[in-house]
Amino acid sequence: DQQVKQNSPSLSVQEGRISILNCDYTNSMFDYFLWYKKYPAEGPTFLISISSIKDKNEDGRFTVFLNKSAKHLSLHIVPSQPGDSAVYFCAASVIQGAQKLVFGQGTRLTINP
Amino acid sequence: DAGVIQSPRHEVTEMGQEVTLRCKPISGHNSLFWYRQTMMRGLELLIYFNNNVPIDDSGMPEDRFSAKMPNASFSTLKIQPSEPRDSAVYFCASSRNSAEAFFGQGTRLTVV
Numbered sequence: 001d002q003q004v005k006q007n008s009p010s011l012s013v014q015e016g017r018i019s020i021l022n023c024d025y026t027n028s029m030f031d032y033f034l035w036y037k038k039y040p041a042e043g044p045t046f047l048i049s050i051s052s053i054k055d056k057n058e059d060g061r062f063t064v065f066l067n068k069s070a071k072h073l074s075l076h077i078v079p080s081q082p083g084d085s086a087v088y089f090c091a092a093s094v095i096q097g098a099q100k101l102v103f104g105q106g107t108r109l110t111i112n113p
Numbered sequence: 114d115a116g117v118i119q120s121p122r123h124e125v126t127e128m129g130q131e132v133t134l135r136c137k138p139i140s141g142h143n144s145l146f147w148y149r150q151t152m153m154r155g156l157e158l159l160i161y162f163n164n165n166v167p168i169d170d171s172g173m174p175e176d177r178f179s180a181k182m183p184n185a186s187f188s189t190l191k192i193q194p195s196e197p198r199d200s201a202v203y204f205c206a207s208s209r210n211s212a213e214a215f216f217g218q219g220t221r222l223t224v225v
Contacts, residue, residue, distance in 0.1 A: 034212060034213065036216075041218070041219075042218055042219075043117070043204050043216030043217050043218050043219050044156070044204070044216045045216070046213045046214070046215070049212070089156060093212045100146065100158050100161050100169060101146075101214060102158070103148075103155055103157070104155065105155040106156075
């Protein structure tokens with residue numbers, strides 16, 4: 001049972017344009033959402049997060065949007081840069097009690113020059 | 114801060130052998146997580162500790178897998194006996210009272 005789903009295994013975007021990565025979840029108990037970025041041969045690194053009390057969180061070129069009614073979140077990267085090429089994981093957790101993260105399958109983003 | 118340190122980075126072993134993966138979390142972090150990444154299942158949580166106590170081991174696939182955290186600065190994940198289907202990248206992560214976990218570089222395990 002995949003509680004967090006990233007339906008696009010890969011995405012290719014032109015440098016300078018906007019990259020939009022999508023994530024859906026099924027567990028309505030999730031109240032905290034995170035995006036991680038992973039380069040080959042490295043561990044995932046935390047990128048940005050959002051609490052369920054918000055619908056948008058912005059950090060520089062990265063913005064995460066949360067639509068609770070649709071159980072959907074997205075990560076926008078603008079403008080996209082070659083260094084953004086990586087695998088992006090969406091993750092969710094229930095803050096109260098456990099801190100464990102449930103990850104999506106990941107989306108491989110490739111930024112083309 | 115050196116970050117989460119895992120060893121070894123790569124491990125190749127024969128089926129049936131015991132494998133021990135090691136992790137040193139970031140100093141001051143009170144939660145430690147072991148994850149496994151495979152092509153089929155992505156990143157899945159195996160077990161996590163809070164203040165050195167195992168809280169949830171529901172992700173541990175079988176009794177062949179065991180994890181310990183004898184103190185705040187060290188944890189091990191042991192597979193005995195190992196099988197080819199255990200081949201994966203194993204990540205250790207730690208956090209301090211938050212959901213933002215910091216990951217190590219992983220151990221790539223190959224069981225032949």
